[in-house]
Amino acid sequence: MPFSSLGLSAPLLSAVSQYVAPTPVQSAAIPVVLKGGDVLATAQTGSGKTMAFVLPLLQRWLSTRLEKPRRVHTLILVPTRELAAQVTETVLRCSVHLPERIKVVSAFGGVSINPQMMALRGGADFVIATPGRLLDLVDHNALHLSYVSALVLDEADRLLDLGFADELKRVLALLPKRRQNLLFSATFPEAVQALAKELLHEPTVIEIESAPTEMPVIEQRAIEVDTDQRTPLLRHLIKTEGWKRVLVFVAKQYSAEHVADKLRRSGIGAVAFHGDLSQGARSQALADFKESQIQVLVATDLAGRGLDIVQLPVVVNYDLPRSAVDYTHRIGRTGRAGEAGVAVSFITAESHAHFCLIEKRHHLSIAREQIPGFEPLDLAPPPSPSTGGIKGRRKSKKDKLREAAARQSGSVTR
Structure with a gap:
């Protein structure tokens, strides 16, 4: 199935002309996102999830944009600075042939907030941000989220793993109730399931299994x-x-x-x-x-x-x-x-x-x-059915001394 069969416009097809065909997650997600539906997609890292939401959201922005003032159309939340930079790069690369120039702002912590506040002057079309820095910008009155049409949680499992649950709740409270929600994740643990149930409305569920040959x-x-x-x-x-x-x-x-x-x-x-x-x-x-x-x-x-x-x-x-x-x-x-x-x-x-x-x-x-010259002298302890931990720790010297003392006294330590 080529990209041309997914409903993308000519400028976006030009942006992906170097690719032979869409990945499975792209084939499944792009038509749904184009129609405005919510999506819950789970697929492994490297499966093309970013372009699966960037391409159709660019097309939806192009059809609904306002001349002035610019209002945040799409908000993409990511767990790390590096992912924010990568998603921003993908948005800019995919938008290069669009008839209208898009304004994209990337916001994350670890750097001064002032350049990001300056970048948001006059508004933005797409904002890619980590949750903490996004809330900092809201607190500084640098942007408003009341007109967001689409929310993307990218690497949702990682967002929750890194402790962003409270920040996500604060962000969701600032968004309009009527919006498109897209949740992309590599895994689907219970925390992500709970978030999806709260966030998504009649979502299309996309599960891409790793191919046996991968x-x-x-x-x-x-x-x-x-x-x-x-x-x-x-x-x-x-x-x-x-x-x-x-x-x-x-x-x-x-x-x-x-x-x-x-x-x-x-x-x-x-x-x-x-x-x-x-x-x-x-x-x-x-x-x-x-x-x-x-x-x-x-x-x-x-x-x-x-x-x-x-x-x-x-x-x-x-x-x-x-x-x-x-x-x-x-x-x-x-x-x-x-x-x-x-x-x-x-x-x-x-x-x-x-x-x-x-x-x-x-x-x-x-x-x-075992590599010659690096053979281990400290051997792994034999497996014990009574140990429930997963770290495989050996007994400490203190534990060994206590056991030795117990054997000598004929008693059992409790």
Whole structure:
């Protein structure tokens, strides 16, 4: 099915002329959005969700726009600055052939609010924003939301994961009751289900399953290693396996800086990427990584969703993600658009049980590897049926001492 069969106008078809055909989520969503219906769409990262709502909303804006003053027609809420920048870029790219010039404003925290307030002078047609900064702009009387015709929640699951529920309620209270609502999400947990029930009116539900041929594109590896040998092993793999560009996930901002610094000292171009960096530093790090100016980007889960990095060959889970769902999003940064990719997870004694849970949740069975010279000395504890946690933690020294004392006294500690 070509784009021309979906009801898009000639200027928008020109904007997508480089694409052979729409993705499944685009084919399903575009006709519904064009008719003004609400949509609940779940599809994996990299499935083309952004263009699925941008293209038809541009066409609806073109048919209903007011000359002056400009009023916010479409409000798109996103969880991160990076996703705000990407969606803004998509809107501008898709609107390049429209007969009328569209005004698009991107608003997010971490930078001065003043340029964003200046950009909103005279109004805007599309606003792409994170919830917190949007409310800041409303409080500064920089924009009004009473004329919004379409609301999009992009990466809705991530919006809720990052604690934006209260902000979303405040934003919804500022919007007109009669509007189009589009909710796009990679997963559909209970919190998203509750939000959809409250937000959407007789929505068209679109569920795009991952094609069976998509997962084998990513070679998944699990390498056993001691905790303090992960950085030397990472250096070794980068050099011996010839990895030209690597996205490395760590759990903490400190770890991102520490690992990046260790790699740089060994002659490998690496940059940390986390939430404490300024927006300028984050944008520069991404740009340098995408252009292969640096070899390794060491990131927290800030980069796990919504980033489109073309031809990324390798992802490394230096630290495992906290949730099994985030494992999919992390490794989904590679193996995109038919390209082959490799996803490597470092398995320590502490994380062994947690990785087993990830495998169970995703119906995986990944063979454990050991790299010569980096064989682990600290072995994973045997599985215990009485433990209910998922982190796979071993007994602490204090616990062992208590048990030893109990055995000596012949009593049982309670």
